[in-house]
Amino acid sequence: MYRGVYIKKVKQKKQVTMRRIFLTAISLVIGVVATMAQPKAGTFSIIPRLGVAIAKVTGDKVYTSLASAYGDATHSNYKPGLMAGVDFEYQFSDMLAASIGAYYSRQGERFDDVKEAHDMSTKQWNEVRDWKQHHDYVNVPLIASAYVADNLALKVGVQVGFNVDGKMEYTEASFVRDQAGVGSTESVKKIKGDVKLKKVDFAIPVGISYEYMNVILDARYNIGLTKVYDNIDGKNSVFTFSAGYRFSL
Known part of the structure; x- marks a missing residue:
């Protein structure tokens, strides 16, 4: 018992x-x-972000005296750079939010190695290597976010960018080829200088984001609308990938 x-x-x-x-x-x-859960209607949030901008200037080319004779050119390629900033977002409803942000973004472009013949009789050549251009912007995007599923949002908006700096750098090597085609390097030097860019840039950002426990992963493509340079038709083409954290107020 x-x-x-x-x-x-x-x-x-x-x-x-x-x-x-x-x-x-x-x-x-x-x-x-x-x-x-995504923010409720009427919620105001501050979202710091940190990520990478992968950019180039579409339509930009480098011609050499030899290449131009054959209509050939070296086209710009994408280069990565740091982007960091903050969004201020307001949740209008369960499905719609709007934000305005401010970002520092290092954009620009890079080119493959360029060779140029100066004197065909002596086989005198110049070679330009590691050509990179750094274009620093402060971008201000105004974004509308539509939630198509829990925590998943599609984004579209307008963006104005303010250029704050432009630099270029490359390595220049000059050498002579003999009859056998062997090259002997004469000099190698680093070249750095300023790049003149238009002060204001306009773009249309489109993208997608997903939120988990206040951490927001965001991917966007910024479609350039205006010329980057005064004398070239090239426009900015920029992919951004960032992670942010939501502080709801």
């Missing part, structure tokens, strides 16, 4: 313990889901 009562009490304690564990697990799940 004593032993049976003891076993019954042990079973009751186990049932109480299991019930507590189950209720605690349910509470944790509810808490996580609440944390994962």
